[in-house]
Amino acid sequence: MELGPYLILGLLEGLVTAAVLSLMAVGLSLVFGVMRVVNVAHGEFFMVGAVLAWWIAGAVDGHPALGFVAALLLAPPLTAGLAMMADQLVLKRINYDPERTIVATIGLLYIIQQITLMTYGPEARPVEAPFNHRLSIPFFEWTDGGLTLSWPWGLGTTSYKLAVIGAAVILLTAIWLLMTRTRYGLLMRATQLDSETAQAFAIPVGRVYASVFGLGAGLAALGGVLIVPIQQAHYLMGHDPLLLSFIVVIIGGLGSLPGTVVAALLIGISDGMISVFFSPTLAKIIATLAVAFVLVFRPQGLFGKRTL
Amino acid sequence: MKSQTIGLNGDRKVTAGPSRRKVIKSLAATTALAAAASSMPLFGRYGQAQSSEPIKIGFQVHRTGIGAAYGRWYDRTTKAAVKKINDEGGINGRPVEIIAEDDGTDPKRGAEVVEKMATQHGCDIAFGTLFSHVVIGSAPRAGELKIPYFVVSEGHHVASGMLNRYTLQPGITDVKSQVQAMAPFVNNTLGKKITMIYPDFAFGHDHRDYFSAAVEAQGGEVVAKIAIPPTESSFTKYFPKIPRNTDVIYHVMVGPAVLTFVKEMGEFFGNSRPEIFGFIDSLEAVDLASPGLEFLEGTYFWEGNPRYAQANQSEYDKAYRAAVGVDANGASISDSKDVATYAHMFGCWETLHIVKAGMEASGYAGPKDRAKLIEAVEAMTSMPHSHAHPQGAKEFNGKTHQVFGHQYITRVTNGKLVLAHTTSIADTYYPDEVDYTTQSF
Numbered sequence: 106m107e108l109g110p111y112l113i114l115g116l117l118e119g120l121v122t123a124a125v126l127s128l129m130a131v132g133l134s135l136v137f138g139v140m141r142v143v144n145v146a147h148g149e150f151f152m153v154g155a156v157l158a159w160w161i162a163g164a165v166d167g168h169p170a171l172g173f174v175a176a177l178l179l180a181p182p183l184t185a186g187l188a189m190m191a192d193q194l195v196l197k198r199i200n201y202d203p204e205r206t207i208v209a210t211i212g213l214l215y216i217i218q219q220i221t222l223m224t225y226g227p228e229a230r231p232v233e234a235p236f237n238h239r240l241s242i243p244f245f246e247w248t249d250g251g252l253t254l255s256w257p258w259g260l261g262t263t264s265y266k267l268a269v270i271g272a273a274v275i276l277l278t279a280i281w282l283l284m285t286r287t288r289y290g291l292l293m294r295a296t297q298l299d300s301e302t303a304q305a306f307a308i309p310v311g312r313v314y315a316s317v318f319g320l321g322a323g324l325a326a327l328g329g330v331l332i333v334p335i336q337q338a339h340y341l342m343g344h345d346p347l348l349l350s351f352i353v354v355i356i357g358g359l360g361s362l363p364g365t366v367v368a369a370l371l372i373g374i375s376d377g378m379i380s381v382f383f384s385p386t387l388a389k390i391i392a393t394l395a396v397a398f399v400l401v402f403r404p405q406g407l408f409g410k411r412t413l
Numbered sequence: 414m415k416s417q418t419i420g421l422n423g424d425r426k427v428t429a430g431p432s433r434r435k436v437i438k439s440l441a442a443t444t445a446l447a448a449a450a451s452s453m454p455l456f457g458r459y460g461q462a463q464s465s466e467p468i469k470i471g472f473q474v475h476r477t478g479i480g481a482a483y484g485r486w487y488d489r490t491t492k493a494a495v496k497k498i499n500d501e502g503g504i505n506g507r508p509v510e511i512i513a514e515d516d517g518t519d520p521k522r523g524a525e526v527v528e529k530m531a532t533q534h535g536c537d538i539a540f541g542t543l544f545s546h547v548v549i550g551s552a553p554r555a556g557e558l559k560i561p562y563f564v565v566s567e568g569h570h571v572a573s574g575m576l577n578r579y580t581l582q583p584g585i586t587d588v589k590s591q592v593q594a595m596a597p598f599v600n601n602t603l604g605k606k607i608t609m610i611y612p613d614f615a616f617g618h619d620h621r622d623y624f625s626a627a628v629e630a631q632g633g634e635v636v637a638k639i640a641i642p643p644t645e646s647s648f649t650k651y652f653p654k655i656p657r658n659t660d661v662i663y664h665v666m667v668g669p670a671v672l673t674f675v676k677e678m679g680e681f682f683g684n685s686r687p688e689i690f691g692f693i694d695s696l697e698a699v700d701l702a703s704p705g706l707e708f709l710e711g712t713y714f715w716e717g718n719p720r721y722a723q724a725n726q727s728e729y730d731k732a733y734r735a736a737v738g739v740d741a742n743g744a745s746i747s748d749s750k751d752v753a754t755y756a757h758m759f760g761c762w763e764t765l766h767i768v769k770a771g772m773e774a775s776g777y778a779g780p781k782d783r784a785k786l787i788e789a790v791e792a793m794t795s796m797p798h799s800h801a802h803p804q805g806a807k808e809f810n811g812k813t814h815q816v817f818g819h820q821y822i823t824r825v826t827n828g829k830l831v832l833a834h835t836t837s838i839a840d841t842y843y844p845d846e847v848d849y850t851t852q853s854f
Binding site: 222227233237261262263336337342380385 | 476477478481482484485642644645646647649650651652653655657669670672673679680681682683685698703704705
């Protein structure tokens with residue numbers, strides 16, 4: 106196995122993982138940061154996004170790109186709506202009590218999974234990518250004749266995978282702008298700092314909570330829509346990303362946006378690299394070990410604040 | 414004195430009839446009689462039980478979990494076979510009733526389902542399931558409960574002697590014989606240096622062990638063995654482990670991510686792929702026209718039963734295909750996107766016909782005859798190509814409880830699987846590893 110080309114392959118695979126993971130983990134982190142709710146059902150919103158994408162893409166005739174764009178525009182808001190409904194019907198009723206919300210979201214997880222199983226079924230179904238070209242990646246080597254260009258065997262990616270990485274960068278920038286440059290972001294941050302004082306200043310905390318829960322779920326669903334053309338939609342697909350996004354959020358620091366992104370890159374790329382050179386199981390073991398070390402030596406996470 | 418009684422159909426009647434005491438008395442008597450009758454369930458209702466009570470077949474089916482696509486088609490095939498058997502007069506003049514339970518493609522649930530069939534539903538036999546870990550999880554319980562367990566699984570666990578006398582696999586060949594029959598073709602036609610990619614559980618391990626042994630016996634070499642966890646959903650990261658000197662990729666994957674697996678393999682190789690030989694398990698229930706699968710053109714597949722109707726299609730395949738509702742391209746007649754697990758599901762059809770033959774040969778009348786049923790099946794040998802055996806002729810080995818039959822190799826030609834080679838039954842034989850007939854019931 107040559108080192109150089111596979112390093113690039115591992116990096117690319119890792120970046121795709123990191124892209125989806127960072128969207129999901131930012132959603133999870135936002136919900137925890139603002140509402141103090143550990144949302145165990147977050148993986149199911151990811152799955153709902155993917156399943157809705159299959160439904161919407163299938164309903165649109167014509168070029169696959171049309172169906173995919175429709176899914177990209179519709180699935181996340183629909184999932185967000187579902188989450189806001191769950192917030193109003195369940196989380197609000199138990200006053201966002203930290204322990205009870207964990208149990209409630211576990212219940213939500215099973216309800217969403219079973220409803221999907223009963224309607225969509227147990228099959229894995231594909232969504233066609235809007236574009237998907239195989240791109241061979243050249244590699245530079247020093248030989249006797251100087252620097253030469255070669256196209257190593259197996260070294261390639263697809264245009265769609267690169268687009269997923271690009272989309273994640275754009276979306277994360279948008280979230281950052283939303284948080285720091287808009288009135289909505291200000292309300293969110295005020296609620297996060299002290300919800301009682303925020304309420305005293307006539308901030309509609311209840312509505313902010315509902316919208317943040319919706320936003321978090323929408324981000325997970327976005328990740329789901331982006332991943333279906335690479336993988337497939339399946340009712341059990343929420344498990345792994347949920348676990349990984351918890352790992353990311355713990356390492357990055359709960360409620361810290363930049364920490365989440367850095368941790369997603371760290372976990373995604375190490376997953377890609379270790380998987381390529383050793384085994385994917387080892388990658389999971391190391392990620393979990395990293396969580397243990399972070400909890401021991403820096404319990405607030407890499408970017409978390411101790412006061413939180 | 415007037416008294417009020419309530420008629421059987423609920424209408425109230427006011428009559429000047431019998432006194433209250435009398436009414437209560439007669440009511441009590443009726444109730445007692447009814448209670449006595451209902452406490453003797455075998456009385457009356459079973460006057461002609463032996464001839465008309467249905468034969469209950471407990472069907473352990475993968476409705477959910479990673480085997481769901483197989484389960485859907487195993488279900489349809491089973492229903493079609495039972496319809497045919499019942500239309501032709503049932504078994505020993507009794508209709509067949511299927512009692513289906515979802516095993517969730519989960520070994521623990523599988524054992525519970527078998528128990529439920531034996532104790533709760535009062536099934537005559539248990540039947541069904543495909544995934545080897547579910548079979549291995551369930552068979553010990555079937556043995557303890559002494560209920561015959563007819564599996565359609567193709568793992569080598571039955572013939573290896575790992576299970577018990579109550580477990581039989583008479584309707585589908587096992588992996589050991591399949592790969593042994595494939596090895597000469599792969600070696601002589603495609604290449605000597607082979608990389609194997611297989612799922613990391615019992616079924617995949619059967620492939621790993623028996624195919625590499627068969628390849629070495631042929632003078633070939635397995636240069637890499639890549640095991641992939643069955644729940645994995647992305648695969649590109651495994652492909653760099655394929656050595657550069659590989660002549661042939663041998664792939665066999667199962668579960669919901671199979672399409673992703675084959676698609677990513679195509680993306681990895683681009684247009685410089687080695688020869689590829691796959692077990693159709695990697696694409697069961699998946700449309701060959703799915704985007705990303707174009708690169709499979711010219712590659713080979715093992716198929717238990719060819720998905721596409723072949724040029725020399727037998728009348729038996731034709732009739733079976735129609736009965737199960739599958740078109741010439743291997744998809745559901747009602748939905749061309751719903752592709753069958755055609756290479757495996759014939760096993761359900763054939764197994765049910767063997768159960769029928771076994772019950773008729775043994776004069777099966779009820780659960781007390783279970784041992785007689787197993788002995789009757791053990792006594793079976795040749796199973797000719799027929800409406801009961803549309804996949805082809807078979808030879809059953811009563812000692813190992815395993816059937817042997819023809820294997821088909823098809824080649825992707827213009828997006829369809831076209832028959833390239835058929836092995837003989839003799840190609841699939843191996844020495845017995847167990848003699849279940851020596852075990853007591």
